[in-house]
Amino acid sequence: MELLPQVILDGILIGGIYITIAIGFSLVFGVMHIIDFAVGEWIMLGAFLGYYLNGWTGLDPFALLPVVFVVFFGIGYLIQPAIQRVISGHRGNPLLMGLVFTFGIMLIIRGLGLTIFGFYSRSIPSKLAASSWLFEKGDFFLTVPFVRLAGLAFAVAITLVLHYMLKKTDFGTGVRALAQHKESAGLMGVDSHKTNCIIYGIYVGISAMTGVLVCTIFSMTPMEGGRYTVLAFFVVVLAGMGYLPGVPWAALFLGLIQSIFIVYLSASYTLLAVFVVLYIILLISPKGLFGRGW
Amino acid sequence: MFFGVGAYTTAILMKLGGWAFILTVPLGGLFAGILAFFVGLPTLRLKGSYFAIGTWALALALQQLALILDITGGPDGMRLPPYLNPSYFYYWMLGVVGGTFALYWILLEWAPFGLKVRAIREDQDGAMALGINPTRVKVQSFVLSAVPVGLLGSIYAYWITFIDPLSAFGDILTDQAVVMAVVGGLGTLIGPAIGAVIVFTFKTLFWAYLSDYQVLYLIILGVAIALTVLFLPNGLWGTFINYRDSSRGMRTQSVSRPRIDASEHSDEQEKGAPEHG
Known part of the structure; x- marks a missing residue:
């Protein structure tokens, strides 16, 4: 029982990473109804850009986040028109076509990643990684690694910025209008093409920044992208597809489940356990934890 | 994923149960079908195609399960008694593929089932209004698509005589x-x-x-x-x-x-x- 506070804390800290993994994915689905199979690969690419930038400049990974965001915002902005082309027009099933197209992109990125970066695992060194807080009072103790805490702080910041952008700015109002009804939003003067490109850029940028965090806290290999795609998918389905406010809670919930399983059972059962939990929740409430999904 | 289920069914039954190969192949298909039913039930109720990622995730979970269980040999995989007769497996494969094609042709082109499937593909809400239960038809189609894959997995396991989590669920x-x-x-x-x-x-x-x-x-x-x-x-x-x-x-x-x-x-x-x- 002495472990319980530590387990809960670890769960919350892991959950913080899951928020950033899933929040862009959910945003893109909510606005454009694209399920991006390549989300894990953006995370992977971001991690490697961070790794090399860190090697060249020697700057702390947290200082590199804006650079990574700008680069991948550009990539997302440029790639969106191709996806838009696939999911619109007289094509049988837009959702399926988008899924298949991003599946293709995923294979390309993974292949390129393996060619360029090799099969080795990389990790970005950070000054924060060496230090942590330690509370101790008799039997009760609690360790808070600084890097993970910074990761959680970053996730909270991203969530708040997105919230502010969507609720308080004109651009956000346009995005929400677009998510509700594309044609009407167009008639009200929302430039759907440009908005979609920007949203997609934001999503790819957030995912890439998450990659830098993951690479700092854990490590990254070019093969690992798929794992994060699955995690992002779990969080988003748990929250309800496209229901953004549910994402942070679903992510924290998932982090808690994972940390409990790692400590009390075995790390090798976590994916299975998470899947079973997801399965049961979907049986009870197909629209996610809050019943507000698409 | 269903390929792996079929492959492991054959491998486990033949090696640990001492079953004959012919008996294990239908069971491989059966287990794949049962799994498809239980997976499809919640995921196919969701609108859209993103149940695809769900099954993909389950494949990863099953791969992990195959890695940690003793009965599947863990990461070392399983070896089966070799049976060196390529034409034997060729006819098995031909039989399964031909049978599947014929069955799908009859079901989809001639039987009412094909009309139901098309109705849902064209317009799910319209099909519901005509009294078709989309989830039921989707689950049936999903099971139907899983069984042949399971059968082929079973044959593959005995043909190659070696399976591991990577080759079966890769x-x-x-x-x-x-x-x-x-x-x-x-x-x-x-x-x-x-x-x-x-x-x-x-x-x-x-x-x-x-x-x-x-x-x-x-x-x-x-x-x-x-x-x-x-x-x-x-x-x-x-x-x-x-x-x-x-x-x-x-x-x-x-x-x-x-x-x-x-x-x-x-x-x-x-x-x-x-x-x-």
């Missing part, structure tokens, strides 16, 4: 299946067969001449998918039918080939093809 199998279906034409019976021929011809050539650059294979698969979806969304076979029908100036029979119909309308407008029918 990504490359899924990747290739997606390419075959997309390049050939989604939602058609003949399309994936054409796609399979193309993929395997290419694969053989690739391993013969370029085996030093294994990773390139992934990139080429990815490029093939992306380009096909961008420029030939109906796949090779779908585009061919489309072209044939529009050059004859015939209306496609909307019952038998609805996937083509979606684009037929725009084709007629663009090319101004006359309508004789």
Whole structure:
């Protein structure tokens, strides 16, 4: 029982990473109804850009986040028109076509990643990684690694910025209008093409920044992208597809489940356990934890 | 995923249970079908196609399970008693593939089941209004698609005589299946067969001449998918039918080939093809 506070804390800290993994994915689905199979690969690419930038400049990974965001915002902005082309027009099933197209992109990125970066695992060194807080009072103790805490702080910041952008700015109002009804939003003067490109850029940028965090806290290999795609998918389905406010809670919930399983059972059962939990929740409430999904 | 289930069913039953190969093959198909039923029940209730990621995730979970269980041999995989007779397996494969094709043909082209499937594909809400239960039909189709894969997995296990979590639940199998279906034409019976021929011809050539650059294979698969979806969304076979029908100036029979119909309308407008029918 002495472990319980530590387990809960670890769960919350892991959950913080899951928020950033899933929040862009959910945003893109909510606005454009694209399920991006390549989300894990953006995370992977971001991690490697961070790794090399860190090697060249020697700057702390947290200082590199804006650079990574700008680069991948550009990539997302440029790639969106191709996806838009696939999911619109007289094509049988837009959702399926988008899924298949991003599946293709995923294979390309993974292949390129393996060619360029090799099969080795990389990790970005950070000054924060060496230090942590330690509370101790008799039997009760609690360790808070600084890097993970910074990761959680970053996730909270991203969530708040997105919230502010969507609720308080004109651009956000346009995005929400677009998510509700594309044609009407167009008639009200929302430039759907440009908005979609920007949203997609934001999503790819957030995912890439998450990659830098993951690479700092854990490590990254070019093969690992798929794992994060699955995690992002779990969080988003748990929250309800496209229901953004549910994402942070679903992510924290998932982090808690994972940390409990790692400590009390075995790390090798976590994916299975998470899947079973997801399965049961979907049986009870197909629209996610809050019943507000698409 | 269902491939792996079939493969492990055969391997476990033959090795630990001492069962005859012939008995394990139907069981491989059966287990794959049962799994498909339980997976499909919650995921297929969700609208849209993203249950695809759900099954993909389950494949990862099953791979993990195969890695940690004792009964599957863990990461070392399982060895089966060798049976060196390629033509024996050739006839088994031919039988399963032929049987599957015949069954699908009858079910989808002749039986009412095919009409229900098409109705849901065209308009799910409309189909519901006609008294069709979409989830039930989807689960039935899903089970139907899983059983042959399970059967083939069973045969594969005894043929290759060695399976491990990576070969049975690995990504490359899924990747290739997606390419075959997309390049050939989604939602058609003949399309994936054409796609399979193309993929395997290419694969053989690739391993013969370029085996030093294994990773390139992934990139080429990815490029093939992306380009096909961008420029030939109906796949090779779908585009061919489309072209044939529009050059004859015939209306496609909307019952038998609805996937083509979606684009037929725009084709007629663009090319101004006359309508004789």
